[in-house]
Amino acid sequence: MSDAPLPESSKGKANGVGKALRTKDIDGHDLPPSPAPSTPQNGRKYALMTELVYTEGTDQYNASSVPIYQSATFKQTSATGGGGEYDYTRSGNPTRTHLERHLAKIMNANRALVVSSGMGALDVITRLLRPGDEVITGDDLYGGTNRLLKYLAGHGGIVVHHVDTTDPDSVRTVVNNKTTMVLLETPTNPLIKIVDIPAIASIVHAANPSAIVAVDNTMLSPLLQNPLDLGADVVYESGTKYLSGHHDLMAGVIAINDPTLGEKLFFTINASGCGLSPFDSWLLLRGIKTLGVRMEKQQANAMRIATFLESHGFKVRYPGLKSHPQYDLHWSMARGAGAVLSFETGDVNVSERIVESARLWAISVSFGCVNSLISMPCRMSHASIDAKTRAERNMPEDIIRLCVGIEDPEDLVDDLSRAVCPLRPRTRHERVDS
Numbered sequence: 125m126s127d128a129p130l131p132e133s134s135k136g137k138a139n140g141v142g143k144a145l146r147t148k149d150i151d152g153h154d155l156p157p158s159p160a161p162s163t164p165q166n167g168r169k170y171a172l173m174t175e176l177v178y179t180e181g182t183d184q185y186n187a188s189s190v191p192i193y194q195s196a197t198f199k200q201t202s203a204t205g206g207g208g209e210y211d212y213t214r215s216g217n218p219t220r221t222h223l224e225r226h227l228a229k230i231m232n233a234n235r236a237l238v239v240s241s242g243m244g245a246l247d248v249i250t251r252l253l254r255p256g257d258e259v260i261t262g263d264d265l266y267g268g269t270n271r272l273l274k275y276l277a278g279h280g281g282i283v284v285h286h287v288d289t290t291d292p293d294s295v296r297t298v299v300n301n302k303t304t305m306v307l308l309e310t311p312t313n314p315l316i317k318i319v320d321i322p323a324i325a326s327i328v329h330a331a332n333p334s335a336i337v338a339v340d341n342t343m344l345s346p347l348l349q350n351p352l353d354l355g356a357d358v359v360y361e362s363g364t365k366y367l368s369g370h371h372d373l374m375a376g377v378i379a380i381n382d383p384t385l386g387e388k389l390f391f392t393i394n395a396s397g398c399g400l401s402p403f404d405s406w407l408l409l410r411g412i413k414t415l416g417v418r419m420e421k422q423q424a425n426a427m428r429i430a431t432f433l434e435s436h437g438f439k440v441r442y443p444g445l446k447s448h449p450q451y452d453l454h455w456s457m458a459r460g461a462g463a464v465l466s467f468e469t470g471d472v473n474v475s476e477r478i479v480e481s482a483r484l485w486a487i488s489v490s491f492g493c494v495n496s497l498i499s500m501p502c503r504m505s506h507a508s509i510d511a512k513t514r515a516e517r518n519m520p521e522d523i524i525r526l527c528v529g530i531e532d533p534e535d536l537v538d539d540l541s542r543a544v545c546p547l548r549p550r551t552r553h554e555r556v557d558s
């Protein structure tokens with residue numbers, strides 16, 4: 125992990141909104157102007173449902189919708205000192221800054237940064253690592269995350285430990301003074317396992333205070349869970365999912381409380397050029413306004429679907445169901461169960477037929493969109509994890525993942541029951557009767 129000292133000028137600064145940061149970067153070079161980090165604590169804090177839609181602007185015409193600054197460059201007032209808050213959109217753009225400040229507020233963070241995809245966010249975070257560093261992560265996690273970590277292990281000299289993160293002791297066993305990062309998902313994708321963020325964060329920080337606990341919060345969004353409040357140092361999300369909600373953009377979000385860490389991450393974003401474009405920043409801002417209503421409806425629908433499948437004899441993985449083995453742990457950290465669930469049929473061919481029989485449920489990767497999706501993770505979102513590794517990690521090949529949208533729940537049940545009922549496993553009663 126980078127141990128380069130931060131410039132004096134960026135240490136512990138209570139940066140006001142609207143001020144540019146002129147400072148040296150972590151290698152001592154002059155940084156271009158970059159917008160000051162968010163200061164969400166400055167204003168009154170409303171309930172989250174209100175914060176999602178409430179935005180403060182400094183627009184000269186008081187535009188109700190934040191303008192899209194579709195400009196790569198910004199004119200300066202002097203040749204020597206620049207003078208403007210922005211010079212170049214890779215380094216900072218007013219639409220992106222507005223989004224970042226808005227996200228910092230709703231993620232309970234000191235600073236938020238937005239990049240071009242969820243994987244882009246993880247790429248920025250993992251650039252904190254140096255050869256020889258060790259990373260601890262789960263044995264059930266998104267296929268793309270697994271792929272990036274495998275790449276870093278093969279090309280970057282990073283040692284990656286995949287352990288059962290549902291058991292904090294398995295983290296305790298491998299954590300050591302070379303552990304620089306612990307990467308958690310909860311609920312995990314696609315097995316919907318729950319990971320105890322506070323317990324793992326305290327084990328890791330006790331063993332190595334400089335280790336960073338990063339949590340992928342994509343499954344729940346800031347509406348339902350705030351990993352920073354649970355002991356994480358960094359939280360990141362794919363904004364492609366719930367935050368935007370319409371599958372019309374790709375985005376990644378990173379949130380942090382430590383200003384030093386924030387500056388290091390911003391350095392990478394500026395240096396590598398992965399900051400979110402002005403138009404996508406605007407689209408994401410628009411999507412966030414409806415996160416609350418979308419998620420409430422999606423969760424209610426997900427509960428209806430989970431109950432339906434469970435009552436038809438399927439093994440359903442959903443933290444809204446009391447039968448989830450980590451129900452209490454989940455509700456000790458989260459404010460809702462989300463809208464992704466998975467279930468097994470016992471037979472890959474049966475699963476395939478179910479997926480292909482559904483009409484309303486689109487066969488598609490991703491989740492968080494307003495329309496409902498059905499997929500087979502081992503063939504789709506997690507196909508980049510080879511079959512041998514999937515088997516070692518007990519990933520059922522027949523698992524079906526449902527990402528529930530905002531449609532009428534009875535239409536969703538009706539479509540699913542046509543796909544599922546001829547193929548459903550027989551209940552214990554039926555087996556006894558026949």
Ligand SMILES: Cc1ncc(COP(=O)(O)O)c(C=O)c1O
Nearest residue numbers: 241242243266313342362364375
């Ligand atoms: C849990 C999780 N994290 C991160 C990502 C990466 O996000 P993106 O597709 O926006 O790169 C995904 C899906 O792609 C995901 O499911």
Ligand SMILES: N[C@@H](CCSC[C@H](N)C(=O)O)C(=O)O
Nearest residue numbers: 266268489490491504505508
């Ligand atoms: N072909 C893509 C698959 C993206 S999966 C998207 C999402 N995270 C999900 O879980 O469905 C790839 O190889 O990354």
